[in-house]
Amino acid sequence: MTVLLKCLSHTPLRGLYDPEPSIVAEVEQVLVQAKADVEAFDPELIILFAPDHYNGLFYDLMPPFVVATAAESVGDYNTPLGNLSIPQDLALDLVRYIHDKDVDVALSHRLQVDHGCTQILMETTGSLTRYPVIPIIINSVAPPFNPYRRIRKLGDAIGQFIATLNKRVLILGSGGLSHEPPVPLLSGAASEVAEFLICGRNPTPEARAAREARTVAAAKIFGTAECELTPLNAEWDNAFMDLLANNELEKVDAFEVEVISKEAGRSTHEVRTWVAAFAALAAQGDYTATKDYYRPINEWIAGYGVISAQPN
Numbered sequence: 001m002t003v004l005l006k007c008l009s010h011t012p013l014r015g016l017y018d019p020e021p022s023i024v025a026e027v028e029q030v031l032v033q034a035k036a037d038v039e040a041f042d043p044e045l046i047i048l049f050a051p052d053h054y055n056g057l058f059y060d061l062m063p064p065f066v067v068a069t070a071a072e073s074v075g076d077y078n079t080p081l082g083n084l085s086i087p088q089d090l091a092l093d094l095v096r097y098i099h100d101k102d103v104d105v106a107l108s109h110r111l112q113v114d115h116g117c118t119q120i121l122m123e124t125t126g127s128l129t130r131y132p133v134i135p136i137i138i139n140s141v142a143p144p145f146n147p148y149r150r151i152r153k154l155g156d157a158i159g160q161f162i163a164t165l166n167k168r169v170l171i172l173g174s175g176g177l178s179h180e181p182p183v184p185l186l187s188g189a190a191s192e193v194a195e196f197l198i199c200g201r202n203p204t205p206e207a208r209a210a211r212e213a214r215t216v217a218a219a220k221i222f223g224t225a226e227c228e229l230t231p232l233n234a235e236w237d238n239a240f241m242d243l244l245a246n247n248e249l250e251k252v253d254a255f256e257v258e259v260i261s262k263e264a265g266r267s268t269h270e271v272r273t274w275v276a277a278f279a280a281l282a283a284q285g286d287y288t289a290t291k292d293y294y295r296p297i298n299e300w301i302a303g304y305g306v307i308s309a310q311p312n
């Protein structure tokens with residue numbers, strides 16, 4: 001068993017509403033390197049920790065964690081449609097293993113996934129199907145959330161499972177860092193919005209286009225006085241990346257959801273995927289991590305970071 005970890009912010013605004021060309025080129029270079037690293041590692045399995053953004057999972061049944069044995073991309077924003085290549089029996093073995101470690105996960109035999117899963121696959125592998133992948137969705141967008149210590153336990157259990165495999169395993173974490181896109185909250189929502197959040201699967205093309213246009217409109221004013229969304233927080237982001245790079249993962253047990261939402265934005269909780277990814281890595285022993293990139297990018301509504309790590 002050999003392990004490589006990559007955690008990347010995602011943003012569906014990439015290519016839709018970009019910052020100045022030098023920044024686009026800078027990020028492109030980081031992503032080209034990430035893809036080259038993955039190509040050289042040649043994974044036999046990808047464990048992908050990702051959030052959903054009310055595309056596959058809704059409040060009619062909102063699980064904290066889901067392992068998918070089959071998944072198709074909804075093709076939101078600029079991401080491709082299509083099925084992911086999931087080894088079904090291995091995914092089921094993973095579910096049984098996690099349960100044996102006293103952590104409960106939901107199971108889906110037909111999950112719809114969005115840019116939370118697909119953008120990172122496209123960026124690091126160039127395809128939805130290049131390598132076998134087991135997607136694990138961690139609720140990071142639809143409050144209430146379970147505590148960060150539960151994410152660490154989940155990641156640790158999955159890391160122990162990885163250690164039983166005689167495979168090269170790429171662990172991916174998708175999302176974060178600080179950010180707050182215009183994703184509605186159920187609490188206080190108008191009835192039409194509440195209906196979408198509870199049961200909004202398979203929107204019409206017009207509804208999807210309207211949602212994407214709302215995100216672009218928010219991006220155009222994000223970070224200005226005109227915008228009511230919580231601004232990016234580079235200090236929070238750097239402290240979080242340092243915590244990971246310095247092998248201090250247990251500190252996340254003290255993270256408070258409401259405090260993070262206020263300080264860094266409601267969708268900052270996508271870093272829960274990074275916590276799970278690093279806990280899975282830490283289950284292999286000590287590791288060395290490198291902060292490959294960080295920049296707060298208002299146009300993308302993203303504290304945008306990339307971090308890589310491998311066991312020592």
Ligand SMILES: O=C(O)/C=C/c1cccc(O)c1O
Nearest residue numbers: 010011012053181215300301
């Ligand atoms: O779900 C959406 O419509 C928008 C999501 C989004 C926007 C900006 C940054 C992100 O990480 C997102 O997921």
Ligand SMILES: [Fe+2]
Nearest residue numbers: 010116175270
């Ligand atoms: Fe996101």
